[in-house]
Structures are given as C-alpha cells and as structure tokens.
Amino acid sequence: MLRAYVRRWRNSIRTLTNRRHLPPRSWLERAFRDFIPSDGDRAAMLAKIAGHVQRVAAQFDAFVSNGESAASIAKALVNAAASLDDGSLKHNDLGLRAYVDASLKVKILRVLADYVALLSIESITMSPLEVTAILVEHFPENQPALLAHAELLLEQQRIEEAIDFIRRALRVDSVCVASQRLLHRAYQMQRDAGVTAPEHAVLDYDLTDKFCHLPFTHFSTGFRGATFGCLCPAWLPYSMGNILEAESADAIWNSDAAQEIRRSILDGDFSYCSKTLCSFIAARKLPSRDSIDDPMLRRYIETHATKIDDVPEFVELNHDPTCNLSCPSCRTEIVAANADEQDLYERASERVILPMLRKVNGTAYISGGGEALASRHFRSILKSLNRAEYPGLRLLVISNGTLFTPSRWAEYPDLPEMTGALLISLDAARAETFEKIRRPAKWDVVMRNLEHMAAMRRDGILRRLCLNFVVQRDNFREILDFIALGDRLGADYLWLQRLSSYGTYDEATFAALDVSTPTHPDHAELLEILRHPALKREGLQAYMFMPLLPEVVASDEPVPYLTRTQKDFGNAAASIWQA
Secondary structure: OHHHHHHHHHOOOOOOOOOOOOOOHHHHHHHOOOEEEOOOOHHHHHHHHHHHHHHHHHHHHHHHHHOOOOHHHHHHHHHHHHHHOOOOEEEOOOOOOEOOOOHHHHHHHHHHHHHHHHHHHHOOOOOHHHHHHHHHHHOOOOHHHHHHHHHHHHHOOOHHHHHHHHHHHHHHOOOOHHHHHHHHHHHHHHHHOOOOOHHHHHHOOOOOOEOOOHHHHEEEEOHHHEEEOOOOOOOOOEOOEEOOOOOOHHHHHOOHHHHHHHHHHHOOOOOOOOOOOOHHHHOOOOOEHHHOOOHHHHHHHHHOOOOOOOOOOEEEEOOOOOOOOOOOOOOOOOOOOOHHHHHHHHHHHHHHHHHHHHHOOEEEEEOOOOOHHHOHHHHHHHHHOOOOOOOOEEEEEEEOOOOOOHHHHHOOOOHHHHEEEEEEEOOOOOHHHHHHHOOOOOHHHHHHHHHHHHHHHHOOOOOOEEEEEEEOOOOHHHHHHHHHHHHHHOOOEEEEEEOOOOOOOOHHHHHHHOOOOOOOOOHHHHHHHHOOHHHHOOOEEOHHHHHHOHHHHHOOOOOHHHOOOHHHHOOOOOHHHOO
16 A cells, blocks of 8 residues: 555655644634543643644655655554543543443544545545555554544445454454444444345344343442443443542442443433343343333332442452463463552452442452452452351352462351352363463362362352353363363353453454354354253353354243342352353
8 A cells, every 4th residue: 555655656746845734723623623621621632632633744744755654644643543532532422431442532533534635635635544544554453443444434335344344343352332333333234235144133132121230230340440330341341430539339339420321221222231242132131121020120110210229239349450370361461460559459448349348238259350369459358258247248259260279268267158159260171271271370280279179069168169161262172071070070050251352362363262253163163062952051151152042042031130139049149140
C-alpha cells in the first residue's frame, strides 16, 4: 500500500510546502461537536485535541513531501486515539463504558481519518478508508483501528470484508462490546441483503420478556477493583463501581451504574449484556419474567426495583491478580501486587469487603483473578473469616492447587468449616499437557495435594471438591480423561470453560487455540466429545458450551440456576454447578 502511494505522489508534478498544521477552530468544533469534556472545560478539550491533530497533520506532510514511511502517520493516529481516551472526554452516543470498549477510540479515529483525507486533497487524494487501511497495515492487532476500518467497509456495503476485520478485532480481545455490536450490525446488513447464515440466529432471540437475577444478587470484583453484577465480567462488562475507591459496599451495590444495569434487565433491553459471550443468552436459556416464582425476585420484578436493600447473595472476589503461575490463558508473566496495591486492598477489606461479608447469607468466591494462597491480601481475608462473625457465609475457594499442601491447611483451622466448595483448576488430565498449559506448575506436586484434598472430602472435612478445565486446542482431547480423573478423586462437580481472549494472546495464536470457534479445524471433533454420554455425568457443568450444540439451544429444558436464588439452594456454595 505504501509503495502505491509513493508512486502516485512521485508521478505528481505538484509540490506541497508550508502546510499549516494547526487545524481550524471551525473544523474542530464541527468534527468534535458530539464529544464532551469530563470536567466541562470545552476550550481545554479542543486545545488538547488540536495538538494531536496537528501532530497527525505534520506526519502526513512528512509522508507526502519527504517520502517518509506511512507508519509514522499510523503511529500518530493510534497515539492520538489512545491519549484522548484517558477519561478526559466522553461522547454523546456512549453511556456507560465497558472495561474493554474501543468505542471512543473508534470515533476518534474516524474523525482523524476524515481529516487526513481532507488534507490529502492537495496531494495524493486519499479516502478515509485508505487512511484506515494504512492503520491496519501497520497496526494489525490494534482493535480500534480494525473496527474503524470495518465501519468504513460497512458504509461501502463491503460486508464480508468488514466481518473479517471485526472477527480479527474479537480475536485480539473477545470482551470488546464495540466489536460485538459491530458484528451484529454486519450480520443484520447481511440478512437485509438476502444472505442467510447460521450465525445470524444471534439476532433472533427476543429478550423483551426475559429475566436474569444476577445483577440483583451478584457482586463480583475484578481487575483494579472494578465491580460487576454477573458471574462473569465478560458477560456484563460494565462496572458498578470500584472497591478500591468506595467508602462502603452499598455505594457500589446501589450506584447509578448498578441501577441502570438492573433497569435494562427489568425493561427487557439487556443493553449492557454481551449477546455474544453470555452463555445463557447465546443458548437462549433465560427464563421469562412471568416464570420467576422466587419471592425475592418476584418482588424486584413487580416493583421494578433497581435499588436493592438486600445484600448480595453471591460475592466474587477476583481483584488481586497475584498468582504464582503464568498460565497463557490468563497472563503473560507471574504477577504479584506491589506495596501500594496491597495498601489499597487492605483499605478495601476494611471499608467494603469484610463489612459486606458479615451480612451475606450466601457465598463468597475467592479468587478467579489469581491464586488465593499466593495473595497476601486474600490470605488475610481467609484468616479473618470464622463462623461466629460470618454466620451465613460459605466460601467457594478456587485455587491452582500448588500451594494447598497439608501443612498449609493447618495454618487455616477455620477454613474447612467456612468452605462450602474447593475448586481446583487443572486444565489437563496428563502431566505433559498440564505442565505446558499451567506453567511453571508440576503435575506431581498438584496430584499429591489433590490426593490429600480428596481424602479430606472422603472424611467429610471438605463439603465439596470441584475441578475446573479451560477447553483449548492443546487439551480438548483430554476431556473424557479429565472426567475419569474427577471420578477417581471423588470430585463432586466438574466445570468446563471456554477459552477467552483477554489480551494475552496475539490474534493468530488465539485463533489457533480456540477450538470452540466453528471455523477451527478441530471444532467438529470437539462437538463430538461434548455429545459423549460421559458428559451427562451428574455434577458436570458446561454452560459455556450450550450455544455450540443446536439440540441444547432448541431444547426447552430450563436452567434452574436462572430461576432460583442462592437461598433456594440452601446456601450451597457450589450452587452454580447445581443444575
């Protein structure tokens, strides 16, 4: 592409000199009229934008007049979008911001691409689409660039090409709501053009009369303290508030954002839920509002309650990413909280977490964000919990199993009594696979620890023992062996999860590993395994794979977890596996 532009420019007899780089105020006002300064200072916002636009224009001039690489233009555009999306400005069309959301950067890139195209009229006459093509050529894994280019392709009715770029963006990060929404828009355009495809079925699920109790019962913390009203933040990626900043749990639980999310459920628009990643939506398993008979949920529905006086029934604590492993599905290196982060976590424990847990009549989950026993913060919480001060609380402890030695159990004498379920993440049934996927853990070490836990379960010291398995190319053929291993250890529940991209993989690597994608060469073999009779085992949960099996999607069989609250399960800590 760069060579083509250079040829066009060199064939021109015109010479560009002394371009004014500072954009006209009238253009800035018009182009950024829908952008809003967070602090109300519009003049300062436009001055900041003008500086970035000036740098983009200067790089364009250098490209056309001095023959410099188009990479410099692309870099200036990407840097401008990243710098301006720093919380200092918003957009009229965007409400709540998801924790992975390229929407604002895409809007910035679209305006800047138009400006470069305007500048180019005096020289090589580039279209905005040609500008974004330069972006994706030099930044092939930049999600906003991919989406800005895809939007322009859609505007030219080049739908199949656009879908390819959107899917590339989703392989960079599956959670991005802008990518998901643009993909659905492209599907609708295909359908309107008379094209039929199985993936268009996602457009047909009517949510107007459906209900999901999770934003009314769940309080889930995530990276850097953001808090979500769902089992999985990727399914509802809009934060209700931040435990590292809040003065109390209620300030988050009944924040404006939390109430807006509940409003979207009660009104049936589900605006903030991922129609792509939420397994219950993708598999069409949400119950109707009329079918809900749980008294508490019935009251929320009938009174249209968005402010909740009841405390959460299920609290997930995932905010400290400290871990002694660097599993590729989660991170690229071993992570440990620094001293400043530890201070923030301690403050959150005192003001938000422990006061809330004293009132919870249900379950606390520790930790899906790292390793509970590797975290000083989570170890402190575990040592604080006891039956006298936390009478209604049961723990669901998730661990990689490497640190749960017999001697470590002895350090937490109250832990078995407080624990309703212990979940060990294995992701394998064989040593060589385990040590490849869960680095640098050793299979023999974890198996010894698991044998001890299995003995504790047989002796009734542990109430439930569960095993977890994130399905991917390198391990999916071990699913049946994993089930057999669970049976040998006496595991109560087995949980199969889909692999997701959280920015730890490059696009090509994730595409190669994600066997749950229908286009993967091994996908049909995975479906065959998922249909094996062994997966009917009592206690095996594969909610995330429901959307992949047409017979499950077409079934009217309900998911009990979606119609009953934690109390209906008798405060069983492993209720999410009790279908």
